[in-house]
Amino acid sequence: MAELWTNTGSALATLMFIYTIFNQYFPTFGDNLQPFIQRLTTLFDPYIQITFFEYTGQNFKRSVPYDAIQNYLSKDSSVRAKRLKANTVKGSKSLVLSMDDYEEITDNFEGIKVWWQSNKEETRKESFSFYPGADEKRYYMLRFHRRDREVILERYINHVIGEGKAIKLKNRERKIYSNSSSEDHGNKTKWNHVAFDHPATFDTLAMDKKKKEEIKRDLIKFSKSKDYYKKIGKAWKRGYLLYGPPGTGKSTMIAAMANFLDYDVYDLELTTVRDNTQLRRLLIDTSAKSIIVIEDIDCSLDLTGQRRKKEDEKEDGDEKTILKKMMENEDDNTDSKVTLSGLLNFVDGLWSACGGERIIVFTTNFVEKLDPALVRKGRMDKHIELSYCCFEAFKVLAKNYLNVEESELFEEIKMLFEDDELKMTPADVAENLLPKSEDEGSETCLKRLIQVLKEAKRKVEDDVEEKKRESRDSLNEGEQ
Numbered sequence: 001m002a003e004l005w006t007n008t009g010s011a012l013a014t015l016m017f018i019y020t021i022f023n024q025y026f027p028t029f030g031d032n033l034q035p036f037i038q039r040l041t042t043l044f045d046p047y048i049q050i051t052f053f054e055y056t057g058q059n060f061k062r063s064v065p066y067d068a069i070q071n072y073l074s075k076d077s078s079v080r081a082k083r084l085k086a087n088t089v090k091g092s093k094s095l096v097l098s099m100d101d102y103e104e105i106t107d108n109f110e111g112i113k114v115w116w117q118s119n120k121e122e123t124r125k126e127s128f129s130f131y132p133g134a135d136e137k138r139y140y141m142l143r144f145h146r147r148d149r150e151v152i153l154e155r156y157i158n159h160v161i162g163e164g165k166a167i168k169l170k171n172r173e174r175k176i177y178s179n180s181s182s183e184d185h186g187n188k189t190k191w192n193h194v195a196f197d198h199p200a201t202f203d204t205l206a207m208d209k210k211k212k213e214e215i216k217r218d219l220i221k222f223s224k225s226k227d228y229y230k231k232i233g234k235a236w237k238r239g240y241l242l243y244g245p246p247g248t249g250k251s252t253m254i255a256a257m258a259n260f261l262d263y264d265v266y267d268l269e270l271t272t273v274r275d276n277t278q279l280r281r282l283l284i285d286t287s288a289k290s291i292i293v294i295e296d297i298d299c300s301l302d303l304t305g306q307r308r309k310k311e312d313e314k315e316d317g318d319e320k321t322i323l324k325k326m327m328e329n330e331d332d333n334t335d336s337k338v339t340l341s342g343l344l345n346f347v348d349g350l351w352s353a354c355g356g357e358r359i360i361v362f363t364t365n366f367v368e369k370l371d372p373a374l375v376r377k378g379r380m381d382k383h384i385e386l387s388y389c390c391f392e393a394f395k396v397l398a399k400n401y402l403n404v405e406e407s408e409l410f411e412e413i414k415m416l417f418e419d420d421e422l423k424m425t426p427a428d429v430a431e432n433l434l435p436k437s438e439d440e441g442s443e444t445c446l447k448r449l450i451q452v453l454k455e456a457k458r459k460v461e462d463d464v465e466e467k468k469r470e471s472r473d474s475l476n477e478g479e480q
Helices: 002-025 027-044 064-080 146-171 209-223 226-232 250-261 276-284 306-315 319-332 340-348 391-402 410-417 426-433 442-479
Strands: 047-053 084-087 096-099 104-109 112-122 136-145 175-179 191-195 237-243 264-267 290-294 358-364 382-385
Touching: 047 064, 047 146, 064 096, 064 136, 064 146, 096 112, 104 146, 112 146, 136 146, 209 250, 209 382, 237 250, 237 340, 250 264, 250 290, 250 358, 276 340, 391 410, 391 426, 391 442, 410 442, 426 442
Parallel strands: 175 264, 237 358, 237 382, 264 290, 290 358
Antiparallel strands: 047 136, 084 096, 104 112, 112 136, 175 191
């Protein structure tokens, strides 16, 4: 047996030596012979191979299918492959594990078994290249039986690419974007971004529980309704109007929505947008799975009363008054020429369908100031009032800030909140629940809140008495 292995090894070594010498003196012979060998192989080999290169064409960008396949295989590679590569991918919040070179794993789809192999191809040409690692080209090879050709080509590859893109979105580092002034970039619009790591969730949101569940169901329904929106002929977007006094949690609500849906956030500052054209460009540059926010829209630009001013001008025939109003409007809009019409087209015009799966959120402290055309159904589909703190919202804050779910002081606090005249925002309640030192316990914070609520209640009662007194005094003066 030992002699047999010795002879076999010697024969293999001899063949390799002959092949090396032959290939050195006749390098083109092997290249010319290879197509004939491949044709001969296909006559007997029942398997089909598809190659997906990392870089294709001349745009020096990574192939989208290759990227999607890498993400798709990463979920199985860590379990099935014996040799792995760990890469840090730009925009990803975690390491991406992928198969090492020449590693192979299997996959099953609708009862069909396929093989995936990670390979690289060495290049002989010594020329300049923009590719990373210019002397090699990486690729994935898919191998399957020829009888399964139809299923693989029509369904499996699309399945792999779709799942890979979904995994990439899920693993991405979410961002919050803001638009910079057009003057900073030669009158060109630009989004700047940082990582979005706001901790707000619906669990920590100080709001009535039933109302939170209603909003969550609405968001889930929207995120799963791509085919439904296509069926009814509408762009896949939804508008939310958040309104209420300052300090009632409108910004926190937006952060909770983004975290719930795993969306990016685009914080649009209208005053830095030069005109309607730039506003449209900013919309085009936003990505899917995002929330576009315009906070305090009643203060952003003079959009709320434009239609009303025009009506007043028609009724007022005084030419001097008209000229005065026109000059005031011109002064107000020196920096930005965004109009109400441009904003309406931004929300639900033809360009609003670009990208899909977007939520547009307006916030305001004074909903009555907004033009009805801006907040009608179809533009702002869901109106959410964020009002003053109630007892249910207080219990959420007590759990968040003090980790207290029950206390004998709750009953007194509940009675104080039941007074409809008492108006305290969740922000004010949270400030009073926040421990001011290491020595302060939950009971101290709750008692401080009770004291503040009682003082606020006395102030409300005093104001009511003052109004009654003024009313009686004016009535007596009228009788005299």
